Amino acid sequence: MSLLIDAWTVLAVFSGVFFFLAGTVGLLRFPDALTRLHALTKADNLGLGLIVFGLLPQAVDVWMALKLIVIWLLVLIAGAVVSQRVARVARAQESGQ
């Protein structure tokens, strides 16, 4: 049972790491600010989500698990709000230059 749980953790955590890789590659490779924003908001948020998902069964008690979920929700909501504001900045930047 614990082997199965550990396998779940490793699978989810390293899938998360993969999306962090994709996010960084996108942030460096994509041609302009708005396309880079896609890489950041989609890939990195998902990366963090998968890591949290993987770590949940490793939590020592229910409070720790709850804390992990709250952190992820916080980053998710903040990401959605910030990405809209950054998109406006990026758009002004691209049409102005």
Place this chain on the structure above:
Amino acid sequence: MNGMWQVGVVRWVSLMLLWVALIGTHSAALLVGAIAAALATWVSLKLLPPDRSGLRLLALMGLLPRFLWQSLKAGWDVARRALDPRLPIAPGFVTFTCPYRGVHARDTFAAISSLLPGTVPCGESEDGLEIHCLDVGQPVVAQLTDEAQRMAHALGEDGHG
């Protein structure tokens, strides 16, 4: 005024529960939490008065599995394009006329649509939401129309909200 108090108390209690979950139940921490939750409730009532938004939290929670799935698809879509040596992207703008009447519903939809595959909202014009797409070849407007329909009830936009 009565409704305002009711909503305020519900929000304060919810925030207090969140505080206890994060910090624990030491008496000194509880005092700080009570003050912080009161301030947060006051700000939330200023920014999101109860009568203005028809958000249905439970219905929104019901859509959570779908959001997670979409977020997974979105991440995969970006990863695939970023890691492909040919970098297959065709970025561009699309204007999406959001069918909602309420301002809060439109804002919430814009925030959620930034998690959907291939779309990042970047402001509103007279014609609607300006959406930046990673690939304009995708049927972006059709997808967004579909999502807007699915979310209409949760955002209080199904006519009798």
Place this chain on the structure above:
Amino acid sequence: MADLLLWAAVIVLALTAAGLLRLLRGPGAADRIMAGQLFGTGGAAVLLLLGAGGAYAAIDVALTLALLSAFVSLTFAVYAGRAGTRQALGRGEE
């Protein structure tokens, strides 16, 4: 298990550091704000991995980092947006 989580943390840290190249290169304010946002998300991931690996206090640090970085990114984005509007209107910086 703790070893594997530590490795995952090291890799995410390296990826976050690589992403910070965007901070140096820019070219615009939006690119730099995004690099900062990556620092928040990536940093939270690293701290959570360390935390679940046994350093439980790191989870509280992750919570604080996630919260602070969200406000910092938002502040910079709103400020950059306003500065951009002022410049477009030809009123300079103040």
